[in-house]
Amino acid sequence: MTRVSRREALKRGLLGVAGVASGATVAKASALGVHTDPHAVMTGGLPAEAGIDPIAFVTDFDYGEVSRRPDGQTVREYRITAMERTIELMPGLFYPAWTYNGRVPGPTLRATEGDFVRVHFHNASPHEHTMHFHGFHAARMDGVFEQVPPGETFVYEFEARPFGLQVYHCHTMPIKRHIGKGLYGAFIIDPKAPRSPAHELVMVMNGFDVNFDGENEVYAVNTVPFAYQARPIPLRRGELTRIYLVNMLEFDLINSLHIHANFFRVFRTGTSREPQDFTDTIMMGQGERHILEFTYHETGKFMFHAHQSEFAELGWMGLFDVRDEGVAAE
Numbered sequence: 001m002t003r004v005s006r007r008e009a010l011k012r013g014l015l016g017v018a019g020v021a022s023g024a025t026v027a028k029a030s031a032l033g034v035h036t037d038p039h040a041v042m043t044g045g046l047p048a049e050a051g052i053d054p055i056a057f058v059t060d061f062d063y064g065e066v067s068r069r070p071d072g073q074t075v076r077e078y079r080i081t082a083m084e085r086t087i088e089l090m091p092g093l094f095y096p097a098w099t100y101n102g103r104v105p106g107p108t109l110r111a112t113e114g115d116f117v118r119v120h121f122h123n124a125s126p127h128e129h130t131m132h133f134h135g136f137h138a139a140r141m142d143g144v145f146e147q148v149p150p151g152e153t154f155v156y157e158f159e160a161r162p163f164g165l166q167v168y169h170c171h172t173m174p175i176k177r178h179i180g181k182g183l184y185g186a187f188i189i190d191p192k193a194p195r196s197p198a199h200e201l202v203m204v205m206n207g208f209d210v211n212f213d214g215e216n217e218v219y220a221v222n223t224v225p226f227a228y229q230a231r232p233i234p235l236r237r238g239e240l241t242r243i244y245l246v247n248m249l250e251f252d253l254i255n256s257l258h259i260h261a262n263f264f265r266v267f268r269t270g271t272s273r274e275p276q277d278f279t280d281t282i283m284m285g286q287g288e289r290h291i292l293e294f295t296y297h298e299t300g301k302f303m304f305h306a307h308q309s310e311f312a313e314l315g316w317m318g319l320f321d322v323r324d325e326g327v328a329a330e
Ligand SMILES: [Cu+2]
Pocket: 128, 129, 130, 170, 171, 172, 178, 183
């Protein structure tokens, strides 16, 4: 396999396939040195596709299967399966991902502080994996020493604490491989007294090392490069927007988000009800996550992107389309 640097990939027209649904072929992926064997892009009988719809993903929250204990405590049960799946990041650009439930990121799990959380984790892949949740729990629920072999199941149980924006990811060595391959997701723990009503969006910043050279060739928020440039995220003028922003980017030390023509309040890790900052750009290391709140008072299209310009040009950019009408209510 010829090593192609990400700058060369850029020169070879990676940007040219953004948002183009037809005409691109596996030859483009071949230029990047990724699989072109038709069997390699059909893992486990599943067709190659993005695994998620980026527009649906931003507002897709998994509250689990809800029941109640005799003492009134809410129980939320989630079913997560680790599986291999080749996903199509952009037309013709395939990536053999390791996924939770066949998608990258995994589902955005959501509970309220004090709920009892039970996660049935099944490993349907040929490698050992775990689920390591950020937040409070017992040592045996930490997803580090209890590796789950292929074909086995492990049940994680804990109380959802503390409220804020948490994250989960695989904690199997080498971790950079297991995270880089796609095993992560957001985990929102709402405070008991709800936050103010808002249009809520989940953004998981990530990237993919498509030629396995230990650096990312493409960057994105929610997996698909340029997804929200091709299909802007609709916002309503005057309505509070709340972004649950998570950085799970592997290989690069930092990532960032910048929004145009506006400032946001920053609730670091979402653990305080009081904002700690008011700015338009935030830098984050891997595993950092923050809640951002802002309101647009003008209509029109506004860009948001990583303020590492290279990341933006390799896929991590998008648009808000602020309107007075035609925005689905949450
Ligand atoms: Cu893993």
